[in-house]
Amino acid sequence: MAGQSDPHVSLFSAEELEFMAEDELVEIVPNMRMEPLNLLCGDYGPFFPQMVTQVPVWLAIALKKRGKCSIRPPEWMSVESLTRILESERESQDVFQVLPFHYVEISKLLFDHAPGDIPDIYMVRSLIEDIRDVRFHKFETSLESFEAARSSAVRINNLSAMEVNIARPFVSRALQAFYKHTSPDLVPNAETVPNRWQQPADPGQKRTLRKR
Amino acid sequence: MYGRKACQLVKELTTGEKGQLMPFNSDLFDQVIAECGQHYFEIQSLTRKMEEEGLDIETTKNEDHYGSLIHHLSLVRNKRCLMAYLYNRAEILRNLTWKVGPVLPQEIQEKLSHLEEDYFKKHSASLKSYMSKLDLDLAVDMVPPKDPYIQVRVLDDIGDGIVLSDDKTANFAPHSMHFLKRTDAEQFISRGLMEELTG
Amino acid sequence: MANYYDLDDIIAEEERVSVVFRKAVNGVGIDASAETDCVEIDSKVELPFWLAHELYLRKVVKLKVPTCFNQKTRLELGADAACVDLRSRCPYFYEFGCKIARLFNSCEPETRVEGRDLGSFLLSAFENRYKEVLAKAHSAAFAAASKCFTLLTKEETTMYEAAQSSMAAFKKWRMGGPRFQKASILGRKRKPTD
Numbered sequence: 026m027a028g029q030s031d032p033h034v035s036l037f038s039a040e041e042l043e044f045m046a047e048d049e050l051v052e053i054v055p056n057m058r059m060e061p062l063n064l065l066c067g068d069y070g071p072f073f074p075q076m077v078t079q080v081p082v083w084l085a086i087a088l089k090k091r092g093k094c095s096i097r098p099p100e101w102m103s104v105e106s107l108t109r110i111l112e113s114e115r116e117s118q119d120v121f122q123v124l125p126f127h128y129v130e131i132s133k134l135l136f137d138h139a140p141g142d143i144p145d146i147y148m149v150r151s152l153i154e155d156i157r158d159v160r161f162h163k164f165e166t167s168l169e170s171f172e173a174a175r176s177s178a179v180r181i182n183n184l185s186a187m188e189v190n191i192a193r194p195f196v197s198r199a200l201q202a203f204y205k206h207t208s209p210d211l212v213p214n215a216e217t218v219p220n221r222w223q224q225p226a227d228p229g230q231k232r233t234l235r236k237r
Numbered sequence: 238m239y240g241r242k243a244c245q246l247v248k249e250l251t252t253g254e255k256g257q258l259m260p261f262n263s264d265l266f267d268q269v270i271a272e273c274g275q276h277y278f279e280i281q282s283l284t285r286k287m288e289e290e291g292l293d294i295e296t297t298k299n300e301d302h303y304g305s306l307i308h309h310l311s312l313v314r315n316k317r318c319l320m321a322y323l324y325n326r327a328e329i330l331r332n333l334t335w336k337v338g339p340v341l342p343q344e345i346q347e348k349l350s351h352l353e354e355d356y357f358k359k360h361s362a363s364l365k366s367y368m369s370k371l372d373l374d375l376a377v378d379m380v381p382p383k384d385p386y387i388q389v390r391v392l393d394d395i396g397d398g399i400v401l402s403d404d405k406t407a408n409f410a411p412h413s414m415h416f417l418k419r420t421d422a423e424q425f426i427s428r429g430l431m432e433e434l435t436g
Numbered sequence: 437m438a439n440y441y442d443l444d445d446i447i448a449e450e451e452r453v454s455v456v457f458r459k460a461v462n463g464v465g466i467d468a469s470a471e472t473d474c475v476e477i478d479s480k481v482e483l484p485f486w487l488a489h490e491l492y493l494r495k496v497v498k499l500k501v502p503t504c505f506n507q508k509t510r511l512e513l514g515a516d517a518a519c520v521d522l523r524s525r526c527p528y529f530y531e532f533g534c535k536i537a538r539l540f541n542s543c544e545p546e547t548r549v550e551g552r553d554l555g556s557f558l559l560s561a562f563e564n565r566y567k568e569v570l571a572k573a574h575s576a577a578f579a580a581a582s583k584c585f586t587l588l589t590k591e592e593t594t595m596y597e598a599a600q601s602s603m604a605a606f607k608k609w610r611m612g613g614p615r616f617q618k619a620s621i622l623g624r625k626r627k628p629t630d
Contacts, residue, residue, distance in 0.1 A: 039609030044381035165571075195599035199570075199595055205534065207559060239466065240450070241450075247447060248447055250443055298459075301462045303461040304462040308463075310486070317440060317446065325441060333621065336621060342622060380616050428622070435612065435615075
């Protein structure tokens with residue numbers, strides 16, 4: 026439940042999504058020697074100077090703040106990879122490219138806390154912005170179509186946590202409204218309205234929330 | 238028209254700035270209650286009239302029956318409006334405990350009726366006792382925390398002699414800056430007495 | 437069935453409906469034109485929906501389709517749905533419409549003819565205006581969109597505002613800054629202390 030934010034607006038606040046994203050793993054290059062850390066969420070380390078190791082984002086940032094490591098930006102955050110993704114996003118109107126579920130939050134965390142560790146940071150930042158813009162625009166376009174289909178469901182694959190969260194308040198209200206207006210006690214003449222909303226959801230295709 | 242005042246009362250909850258609490262309108266509230274009393278009186282006198290005429294109240298459908306039906310429906314409508322007014326305000330009050338804390342600032346307190354103040358106090362008290370049984374303060378960290386300590390600036394006169402959780406006292410003079418345990422600072426920030434400094 | 441405590445539902449039921457009384461009624465002050473506290477058979481009276489509804493179900497009154505769902509509005513909505521100022525006609529256009537449509541569909545065939553297609557009319561109105569709301573919801577700055585904003589009904593406004601505030605919350609997060617702030621229920625203005 027969103028704490029300070031309005032619970033009616035969205036299920037999660039952006040800060041809460043960021044918190045969840047901090048559990049994703051990143052690679053760091055320590056500059057110190059340290060025993061393994063045995064934490065509730067897993068065992069990390071041991072740490073040796075210049076030896077790459079994987080830790081959760083929150084730990085990476087904590088070490089970075091104390092000058093104990095540098096963070097290696099994930100592979101998808103390179104200029105080449107992002108340029109490729111942006112091009113493919115622009116090419117297809119229907120398909121969303123596969124990006125990490127928390128790409129918006131992780132990239133922001135790294136921009137804020139490890140700007141020196143990201144090569145071409147200016148370029149990377151603007152590419153991610155562009156990707157997000159293109160994707161959101163595509164998303165809005167696909168929301169137009171569920172009006173035409175008169176279905177109380179819309180399937181869009183590969184949306185990220187933050188994108189879903191931004192859209193959720195509007196989409197859930199819109200779906201509710203469509204559901205209400207297509208209900209059979211309001212529109213009795215069934216021939217004019219294809220009863221798409223009656224189709225049961227396919228339980229086999231549920232999307233897992235997070236890739237592990 | 239019947240029920241108009243009751244609806245005005247309900248409308249008050251939806252107008253005004255979003256997320257702001259309006260003062261309890263006891264004037265209008267009492268007027269609606271009085272209207273309910275009037276409807277009750279009318280139903281009784283119409284029923285008595287039918288009884289005097291020797292009619293069967295259960296089955297007779299004459300103009301007096303429909304009259305008392307309209308009064309009955311209006312009574313039910315007024316009741317729904319009154320209940321909705323109280324219910325929705327009570328929901329805001331329960332949220333206040335989480336958003337502002339157990340001590341209400343003057344500007345909120347003066348918007349509550351006496352019963353509402355009482356309700357708020359009792360609700361806060363039961364939450365407090367629940368949390369002390371858990372030995373966990375559920376009202377802190379409403380936003381996922383980053384660091385255990387934060388930099389704050391005092392915005393208003395808080396008064397001195399406030400004891401922090403580490404048993405130290407601090408002098409929170411207006412405009413002074415402090416490095417505090419976040420959980421200590423949160424209640425002052427949410428009441429608008431301090432602000433968090435970043436960057 | 438809507439929630440008993442639902443504020444919007446309560447306010448939507450306050451919308452007026454013209455009715456014609458089929459029965460005489462005694463001892464009520466609802467007909468402003470009458471000199472006594474009686475309502476004669478065939479009197480035309482404007483009643484709030486919550487009362488008209490119950491009386492209609494008990495066959496005490498006949499209902500007329502409210503003016504905001506008349507042919508004129510239908511033609512205008514057919515021509516350019518997005519530009520019609522529905523808010524000034526009836527802020528609870530859809531909620532009220534749905535209630536009326538449901539009532540007509542459930543009752544006598546004679547009135548059903550009149551209100552028969554109200555449900556599909558509401559649906560098509562909503563669909564056509566939905567696109568416009570969607571186009572502006574997440575993107576346009578509030579000031580730029582405010583002109584069209586004033587035309588929206590309550591239901592459309594809720595959708596629009598939901599999108600606006602979730603986008604604003606995201607932008608605020610992206611900018612960074614204080615994570616914990618004064619509770620929004622307290623006034624934003626600071627008290628003059630100096």
